[in-house]
Amino acid sequence: MKLTLRVWRQKNADADGALSTYEVDGISSDMSFLEMLDTLNEELILRGEDPVAFDHDCREGICGACSLVINGDAHGPERTTTCQLHMRSFRDGDTIDVEPWRAAAFPVVKDLVVDRSAFDRIIQAGGYISAPTGAAPEAHATPVPKADADFAFEHAECIGCGACVAACPNGSAMLFTSAKINHLNVLPQGAPERETRVLDMVGQMDAEGFGGCTLTGECATACPKGIPLPSIAAMNKEWLRAQRKSARR
Amino acid sequence: MALATKTTTDRGTGRPPSPPRSRTFWGSTIGKKTVMAVSGLLMLGYLVAHVMGNLKVFFGPEEFNAYGHWLRTMGAPVLHHSWALWLVRIVLLAAVVAHAVSAYQLSRRDIRARPTAYAHRRKRSSYATRTMRWGGVVVALFIVWHILDLTTGTAHPGGFQEGHPYQNVVDTFSTWYGNVIYIVAMLAVGLHVRHGFWSAAQTLGVGNARRERLLKTLANGLALVLTVGFVSVPVAVMTGVVS
Ligand code: HEM
């Protein structure tokens, strides 16, 4: 395949960026999108140019490091991560636009790399449980109803990639935050911090400068892990419950 | 988790990694959104009562004017003349102000949170979602005109007659601009309610995967009934059914 790429190039956080056009040839339809970018970078290095910076790690759809808005879609046209997107989703001769995640809370570091540490600070604010250290507890000591276990697992699938923020017209982190809160708040292990968790994590989310939710549903459409839109309603319910409880205290 | 590219300071500004968190109700995006949902639902309840009242116009001037009179004697003899009506007006005014202030503040925040647009644009989200902001502004402007037209009579075409709402309604809908303003505003209300009712359910945590269909159907039904109900009045005046 022969492709024309229009890639966002930006030297550093403070520099102005712009889309640069590149031609790449000899792309196999079995390559992943990142392997296609590797091909471009090898060529750029041979030509003595600065290679395109982009985030990646596991390349198997589980770590959440890869990003990229491809032709206006976070993680591209398929519902998967960019590392699991294959070039067979494109046609020979296509022009492909590649941009970084766009959100005030995710400043560009270089080219296609953005700083997603705002997500880490949301996790630090309450995305943990208190557990005694030492030997692993007996597995049956704390029974979890099947429905709750399924609900927790569904939300535990979030890999923290930030596609939800990138897709949202308000740059909102509600889907990510709801996945993390719902995952722990439904489980008995998460019960001791149930109220402080939702209040602190939502508070941190707001402090980071993410936008509010207008329920456009773009986040859930973009999410490679299928975190559903009603997760946000479930988090709102937890938040209102915690507000009522802390008001009574 | 995504890579933490930098964790100590933010872009060299020296901002500490954990800024103080706001945990107050009004300080939170979810709290503001809750205010918006509750005030919106209050106004929605009022609109349902309002459309039922308006449809009395089809039963002639006596019944319609008597209804207008009852609004003022409502709550009597416990309450003095017009007290109940003023109570409703005060609650509605508070709801409009709370709704508009939270909508304004959240919208500003949302725009700031996404300062750079994507170069590759594509069509996003439904019509009703995209029209919430300016649709709300259209409705707000309409409310002002509507009160000046049919409540105070300040902007009424022809002689406004206090206590004769039937004649006043016919006067307004005998002008082309009265019809245009009213019908456009009612279409905006319909779109606003369509996304707003369903959104409010999500904001208040009532929505979940199982209730999705039910809530969407309710939202569409409410929007349709309100719009058709309100628009039927000017259409009836234009076609001479009401005169
Ligand atoms: C003063 C004029 C108004 C303005 C500026 C306005 C603006 C807005 C905005 C910007 C939203 C948020 C949309 C979103 O989150 O996507 C909203 C939501 C809503 N509006 Fe309005 N609106 C107005 C009047 C009304 C009226 C008259 C009603 C009554 C039917 C209403 C009912 C609602 C409801 C129920 C919501 C949903 C709240 C939520 O998202 O949880 N609005 N409005």
Ligand code: SF4
């Ligand atoms: S909710 Fe989905 S899109 Fe958002 S960070 Fe988690 S996995 Fe990525």
Ligand code: FES
């Ligand atoms: S590189 Fe790990 S999810 Fe894509």
